[in-house]
Amino acid sequence: MTPTAIHEWPSFAHAPDLDDLPPLQRPTGQTLAKYIWWDGEIREAEGQAVHYYSNALHYGSGVFEGIRCYPTERGPAIFRLHDHMRRLLASAAIYGMNVPYSLERLVEAAADVTRVNGIANGYLRPLAYFGQGPVNLTPKRQCAVSLFIAARELGAFLGEEGLRRGIRVTISSWRKFHHTMLPTTAKATGHYANSVLAAHEATDRGFDDAILLNQDGTVAEATGENVFFVKHGELVTNDATSSILPGITRDTVLKLAADLHVPVKIRAFTRDELMMADEVFLTGTAAEVTPVREIDGRAFEAGPGTIGAKLQKAYLSAVRGLIRQHDDWLHYV
Ligand SMILES: Cc1ncc(COP(=O)(O)O)c(C=O)c1O
Structure with a gap:
């Protein structure tokens, strides 16, 4: 079966075999990408750090996503990106975290960081967290929210x-x-x-x-x-x-x-x-x-x-x- 025959598969009998798919070169390492999107801009990832008194580090008050990007005939494509970013915003909301970016802005940011790193087959990790603040358990009142979207290689998990x-x-x-x-x-x-x-x-x-x-x-x-x-x-x-x-x-x-x-x-x-x-x-x-x-x-x-x-x-x-x-x-x- 050729890959194009897969497009319209109508029934169980026509589902493709794994070996019918065009081969997917999966990364074998977990190299970190050169650039990261952090609080609204693309930065060099090397040297970026989270404060040691970030509330999230101490109390687990962060929310995140794991998203894959795959090579396709039409270039790299991020899978169900809107759904992942929607869930990120919902996770943030329940923890009282005010994310200062719209769904569309986050989608655009994920595409930007993928593009600038030249990623075809990779893994995106958006993470929003409560940063540095006083020692207490009400970070929504005192801790600034930061959000980054990191990228790395990830083969078969x-x-x-x-x-x-x-x-x-x-x-x-x-x-x-x-x-x-x-x-x-x-x-x-x-x-x-x-x-x-x-x-x-x-x-x-x-x-x-x-x-x-x-x-x-x-x-x-x-x-x-x-x-x-x-x-x-x-x-x-x-x-x-x-x-x-x-x-x-x-x-x-x-x-x-x-x-x-x-x-x-x-x-x-x-x-x-x-x-x-x-x-x-x-x-x-x-x-x-x-x-x-x-x-x-x-x-x-x-x-x-x-x-x-x-x-x-x-x-x-x-x-x-x-x-x-x-x-x-x-x-x-
Ligand atoms: C605990 C847990 N359950 C389920 C899933 C599967 O979720 P998804 O298919 O959205 O990646 C994940 C991965 O994100 C997970 O961490």
Whole structure:
């Protein structure tokens, strides 16, 4: 199948195979880009610093995004840029952070920093934070807000091999914080202490990543990814009522599943159901669509022929501008 045949794929049978896609040269390092956008201007990144008494450093009062830019036939394109910036502003709002830039200004800034660094395949990290101020827990009253958009290389987040063959995951002994404790739909720096603990535990035990359960035993999400499973041909994932960060990749995969006529159920699910699944995969901007081949010794189907692989191929087609009907997901720089 040629790449152009992918444009109008109407049914499951016509979803492209990964090997049908034009090869994507992924960076293998994590080199930082030369220029950064910081408080309204492009600056040389080298030497830029955050004050040691920034409120965000002490209390986790920052909000951020992770956004990928992919090479396409029409040049570099940032994937779902407006949606990411919209979420950034929503995360800021719940923390009482007044971001002095409009959605359109942030979109333009992200495109500018991508362009000035000559990035075709890269990762953008916008981060807004409360800066230096007095020792107290009301930064919205005393701390100035700063916002930068950094850029760097980022290859396959959980490894190229993981992307193709699947990763090994453990169920964390750390539970996910409930949405009554912290606003889980916001992407805030302080929330990631939970993920760091779980990721350290998982990798110390020889796994690639961890899935966290909620206090009631239902599945929440992985350290930086949402969880999907397939059972008897039906795709299942949870929603914000399970204290997840509702991912933009999750939303993309749900729309691609609809295109491909894959039946979907969105509902809470238990560890037990997950362990009984036929397939499991994780979604996230960094991890893209990564199959899970094992959870704590239990093996799952992964790779060619699986529904997860079809959705992964569809996702990797979409991000590269190969699905015309979803061209509005791409912001060409
Ligand atoms: C905790 C958590 N869940 C889910 C996701 C997936 O979100 P997205 O697909 O918008 O990158 C991320 C990554 O941002 C995350 O950190």
